[in-house]
Amino acid sequence: NAGVTQTPKFRVLKTGQSMTLLCAQDMNHEYMYWYRQDPGMGLRLIHYSVGEGTTAKGEVPDGYNVSRLKKQNFLLGLESAAPSQTSVYFCASSYLKSGSSTDTQYFGPGTRLTVL
Amino acid sequence: AQRVTQPEKLLSVFKGAPVELKCNYSYSGSPELFWYVQYSRQRLQLLLRHISRESIKGFTADLNKGETSFHLKKPFAQEEDSAMYYCALSPRERGNKLVFGAGTILRVKS
Numbered sequence: 001n002a003g004v005t006q007t008p009k010f011r012v013l014k015t016g017q018s019m020t021l022l023c024a025q026d027m028n029h030e031y032m033y034w035y036r037q038d039p040g041m042g043l044r045l046i047h048y049s050v051g052e053g054t055t056a057k058g059e060v061p062d063g064y065n066v067s068r069l070k071k072q073n074f075l076l077g078l079e080s081a082a083p084s085q086t087s088v089y090f091c092a093s094s095y096l097k098s099g100s101s102t103d104t105q106y107f108g109p110g111t112r113l114t115v116l
Numbered sequence: 117a118q119r120v121t122q123p124e125k126l127l128s129v130f131k132g133a134p135v136e137l138k139c140n141y142s143y144s145g146s147p148e149l150f151w152y153v154q155y156s157r158q159r160l161q162l163l164l165r166h167i168s169r170e171s172i173k174g175f176t177a178d179l180n181k182g183e184t185s186f187h188l189k190k191p192f193a194q195e196e197d198s199a200m201y202y203c204a205l206s207p208r209e210r211g212n213k214l215v216f217g218a219g220t221i222l223r224v225k226s
């Protein structure tokens with residue numbers, strides 16, 4: 001199993017350009033997440049999905065859009081990139097667990113994005 | 117609001133010394149607490165969770181609801197423990213969302 005994979009690994013954009021980051025998981029997980037990691041701020045949730053066809057906003061959703069057309073894929077889009085979006089982006093997935101406990105999140109390797 | 121605070125950006129200790137990575141949280145409900153770790157050139161991964169009450173790689177963490185803390189401890193640090201450590205809180209809502217602290221870099225010197 002590859003687990004959680006992310007494409008691309010690195011990308012440099014100019015201000016105003018658009019791009020899509022792809023996340024794929026082969027663990028049949030219901031839940032998927034997009035985070036950004038910035039120095040001194042930890043990981044902050046951008047958007048998440050609790051199932052195919054559903055998405056929801058996280059803590060820092062502005063400037064991003066997402067889609068979950070297939071259960072195994074979760075796409076993160078930047079319509080008009082800004083320098084403030086320079087960051088490392090992590091995708092994660094987790095299992096839908098019954099009961100009140102929270103399941104482990106499994107992370108991808110990250111995408112390093114620079115916006116000039 | 118849910119918040120996780122890790123007051124130390126960097127903790128540097130010698131091999132064999134005890135380690136304590138601090139984590140404090142604010143949440144009005146009954147959260148679940150986790151420690152995630154990111155070793156150099158590796159993915160972020162779960163280290164331990166408070167409901168398991170287990171020791172992983174010699175690390176333990178006890179949830180102190182009175183002090184709203186979940187400090188990570190290890191009696192004798194090893195060089196391979198050097199990594200970035202994140203404390204995270206789950207409010208037990210649908211979606212398994214996590215709120216992360218800013219992280220602490222642990223450097224174990226020989």
